[in-house]
Amino acid sequence: MITVLAGGVGAARFLQGLTRILDTERLTIIANTGDDLEIHGLHVSPDLDTLTYTLAGLIDEEKGWGLKGDTFNYLQMMERYGQETWFKIGDRDLATHILRTSLLKRNFSLTEVTGEVCRRLGVQHEILPMTDDPVRTVIHSEEGVLGFQEYFVKRRFEVEVKNIVFKGCESARPSPSVLDAIRESDGIVFAPSNPIVSIGCIMSIKGIREAIDESRVGKVAISPLIAGKPVRGPADRIMRGLGIEPSALGIASIYKGLIDTLVIDREDSHLKDAIQDLGIDVIVTETRMDTLEKKTALAEITLRALRG
Numbered sequence: 001m002i003t004v005l006a007g008g009v010g011a012a013r014f015l016q017g018l019t020r021i022l023d024t025e026r027l028t029i030i031a032n033t034g035d036d037l038e039i040h041g042l043h044v045s046p047d048l049d050t051l052t053y054t055l056a057g058l059i060d061e062e063k064g065w066g067l068k069g070d071t072f073n074y075l076q077m078m079e080r081y082g083q084e085t086w087f088k089i090g091d092r093d094l095a096t097h098i099l100r101t102s103l104l105k106r107n108f109s110l111t112e113v114t115g116e117v118c119r120r121l122g123v124q125h126e127i128l129p130m131t132d133d134p135v136r137t138v139i140h141s142e143e144g145v146l147g148f149q150e151y152f153v154k155r156r157f158e159v160e161v162k163n164i165v166f167k168g169c170e171s172a173r174p175s176p177s178v179l180d181a182i183r184e185s186d187g188i189v190f191a192p193s194n195p196i197v198s199i200g201c202i203m204s205i206k207g208i209r210e211a212i213d214e215s216r217v218g219k220v221a222i223s224p225l226i227a228g229k230p231v232r233g234p235a236d237r238i239m240r241g242l243g244i245e246p247s248a249l250g251i252a253s254i255y256k257g258l259i260d261t262l263v264i265d266r267e268d269s270h271l272k273d274a275i276q277d278l279g280i281d282v283i284v285t286e287t288r289m290d291t292l293e294k295k296t297a298l299a300e301i302t303l304r305a306l307r308g
Contacts (some may be wrong), residue, residue, distance in 0.1 A: 007198025017295030
């Protein structure tokens with residue numbers, strides 16, 4: 001079995017390729033929930049939803065989030081009522097958040113709720129929240145403290161990041177299913193997600209880092225940066241704000257001591273020797289996933305790296 005630690009869009013696109021190769025029982029996905037938030041009284045899990053919608057074939061590919069063909073009449077009415085509408089929730093997407101909130105209030109765990117959503121949408125691969133406990137990514141910026149979605153969506157990651165805190169991670173615990181997935185894995189993949197606010201948030205949960213460190217299987221990460229820039233999102237800005245070089249070499253420095261191999265794009269081939277000097281093997285290939293064929297090819301290369 002292969003276990004993948006995943007954030008949102010980048011991980012979802014990689015998983016589109018990986019799920020073409022691996023049978024359902026051979027893949028478990030551990031998802032970041034530090035981006036979760038409450039909007040209009042509803043529990044929203046952006047990364048869980050992006051992963052689920054993508055594997056269900058329902059994602060809006062152009063935006064990378066939400067349901068394809070969705071409408072936004074609900075938001076128009078909320079705006080008329082004078083409510084904030086900076087976080088875009090579509091009308092059909094709204095049903096997912098209503099169901100999640102309802103089940104959570106009935107004392108179902110987030111893991112159980114995610115399993116039910118996946119079952120209803122026909123997703124057979126297992127998606128596990130990193131924890132059932134509340135953990136929130138908080139951005140300390142030049143303009144004060146912001147929730148992650150305020151920074152990412154409302155402010156469009158235009159403010160300088162000074163520090164990042166995973167509020168609640170000290171008391172949060174991974175579910176037994178998460179630890180079992182890591183311990184029973186034949187290989188562990190760190191998806192091309194933000195290494196700080198996505199993968200880093202997952203790793204902040206006590207027990208997860210320890211289980212990965214104790215595992216003797218192959219561990220491969222895929223750099224989310226190409227020529228120092230992310231395909232989407234603020235990874236480069238966050239790294240720069242925290243004093244980390246926004247490059248494949250910077251990604252390697254974050255994962256040093258944790259992974260065996262880093263997959264980087266051809267545009268970053270000049271960094272191969274420097275990354276290897278950190279004790280990390282390097283695979284240079286095409287990492288831009290703009291077609292299903294490229295997604296599948298990257299998945300195949302990653303699996304070969306796990307096998308050594």
